[in-house]
Amino acid sequence: MKKIGWSFLFLGCFFGKLPAQVFNTMGTARILPNDCIELTPDERYMEGLAYHTTKLNLAGYFEIEFDIYLGDKDEGADGITFVIHNDPRGFEAFGTWGECMGYGRWSRNYLAGNYIAPSIAVEFDTYQNYRQNDPACDHVAYLEGGTNFHTTYWNNGQESFNLEDNYLHSFRFRWEPDKKRITVFWMENLSIRANATLSMMFFRAKPK
Numbered sequence: 272m273k274k275i276g277w278s279f280l281f282l283g284c285f286f287g288k289l290p291a292q293v294f295n296t297m298g299t300a301r302i303l304p305n306d307c308i309e310l311t312p313d314e315r316y317m318e319g320l321a322y323h324t325t326k327l328n329l330a331g332y333f334e335i336e337f338d339i340y341l342g343d344k345d346e347g348a349d350g351i352t353f354v355i356h357n358d359p360r361g362f363e364a365f366g367t368w369g370e371c372m373g374y375g376r377w378s379r380n381y382l383a384g385n386y387i388a389p390s391i392a393v394e395f396d397t398y399q400n401y402r403q404n405d406p407a408c409d410h411v412a413y414l415e416g417g418t419n420f421h422t423t424y425w426n427n428g429q430e431s432f433n434l435e436d437n438y439l440h441s442f443r444f445r446w447e448p449d450k451k452r453i454t455v456f457w458m459e460n461l462s463i464r465a466n467a468t469l470s471m472m473f474f475r476a477k478p479k
C-alpha cells in the first residue's frame with residue numbers, strides 16, 4: 272500500500288488558556304496563539320508530538336478533554352494518537368511515523384525501532400493499513416504497549432465514517448483506577464470501553 276499522506280495532522284483546542292510552558296513539543300508540533308496545538312502541517316511525512324508536563328496520578332479518577340481537528344481531506348493520513356505512558360525517555364519518547372502515528376512500531380511482533388512503552392493510547396486513524404489490522408473506514412481504537420495493531424475499533428456504526436470532515440470534535444478520556452477501565456467519548460458518543468490489561472509495570476509506576 273502506497274503511503275499517500277502525512278504522518279498526522281491535529282489541532283487540539285483547549286478551553287481556557289494554553290500557556291506554552293505547559294507542553295513539551297517535539298518534531299513539527301507548535302503551540303498556536305488560539306489555544307490550539309498544531310501537531311503537523313498539511314505536508315507529507317511529518318511527525319509532531321506535544322506532551323503535557325503535568326504527570327498524571329493513575330491512583331485517582333480523572334477525565335481529560337480537548338477538541339480534535341483532522342482537516343478536510345478524506346484521503347489524508349495517517350491520524351493522531353492520544354497517549355499516556357511511562358516510557359523511560361519521558362518527554363523525549365516518540366514512536367514511528369506514518370501508519371504508527373508517532374506512537375507505535377511497524378510490526379507488533381518486532382520489538383525494534385521507535386515506539387512508546389509502557390503505554391496506553393487511543394488512535395484516531397484516517398487511513399487503512401493492513402499491517403495494523405485497520406478497517407477500510409476511518410476509526411477510533413484502543414492501543415497498548417507501543418503497537419498500533421488492534422482487533423476492535425469504533426466507527427459509530429458507519430462504514431463511511433470520516434474523521435476529516437473539517438469539524439472540531441470533542442474528545443473525552445476517562446480513567447477509573449479501581450477497575451483499571453478506560454472510557455472514550457467522541458462527540459459525547461461512547462466509543463471505547465476497555466480494561467487496561469497490559470503491563471502491570473505501567474500501573475505500578477509511582478505517580479509524581
Ligand SMILES: [Ca+2]
Nearest residue numbers: 345409433434
Ligand atoms: Ca477519512
Ligand SMILES: [Ca+2]
Nearest residue numbers: 396398399400
Ligand atoms: Ca492507519
